[in-house]
Amino acid sequence: MNAPVTVAWTGASGLAYGVRLVDVLLEAGVGVDLLRSSTIAQTAAAEMDRPLDAVVSEFRERGMREFGSANFSAPVASGSAPSGGMVVCPCSMSTLARIATGTGETLLHRAADVCLKERRRLILVPRETPLATHHLEHMASLSRQGAVILPAMPGFYHKPRDIDDLIDFIVQRICDQL
Template sequence: MRVAADAPVTFGITGASGAPYAVAALRALNESGTPVRLIISGYGLRLLAEECGIDGIDGLRAATGDWSRVEFYDSLDRGATPASGSAPSRGMVVCPCSMGTLASIAAGTSRNLVERSADVALKERRPLILVPRETPLSLIHLENMTRLTRAGATIMPAAPGFYHRPRSIDDLVDFVAARILDHLDVPHTLGARWKSGERPVEDA
């Protein structure tokens, strides 16, 4: 199915550790002018407060720039727009993605709007990027990831690289956010890119 370049990205935030990755990716999406359908679980909101000091939706809005193209949905509303396969979308990312959410998506149980939206992405053959942040991984975790990969999802662990010689935590966070946007085919300016045989050129 061909989707317009200006179709929205569905963005889910759940309760796995890694809230800074979500904040960085959402900010970059806003800076790119990409429409976003945002869904945050109750534990996702708690995570934003505990890890980033972001208090509720107003706090997240203040931390991530222009929200003129962001639509926010209640995670308990499984009948909202992102739950429908007929609603155009260029794909979905769940960042961070808890192992409970990952397991539910793998099983197709769709307990809330995040999980139903992910189910829709899979059935409509749209990009689905899941960003887990867990270690170590049990066999159950790995089998769920394998099942989702076979179904068409991209499993992108929040594992930043170091070849760009990061100088701050923000550099590490941006590395992961950049990979997310790359796989959604969204232009961004998050850090330098690798060039064969040399270190990435650092931004001035």
């Protein structure tokens, strides 16, 4: 059995990418451990047509596990637990900075830190624009530490017909990196 992939949703805009990623992973039979930041509910209310809890409930029925932000006994908090890597999608700049500097306070930050220290795949999907110099410096630092920085910048050469095509473009790139 393959180790589960940890997917973390932060309060950054672009939750549709993270929701579609979980859907695709579950469709492929990949285990998913979900982590959510405290600000995701606000983003979901602004960006989604369905209540976030309904989406999460549906994913749980399909086998996804979820761990609370203060649950430091969760498997994702330990380097000894099997892991298929971690994707933070969307990744807010504050989350990216905390991961880059090792100043995390939540399970999400700890799980990312474990990926870095264990040399596991860590993919961060920032959606912010424009970027300040300190954002770029944090991204460069994370890249040097072994993380993959995969901005939510879809291509257009595949002639997307709708927003779902753009979302799927990014999700496929994420899956290619896993």
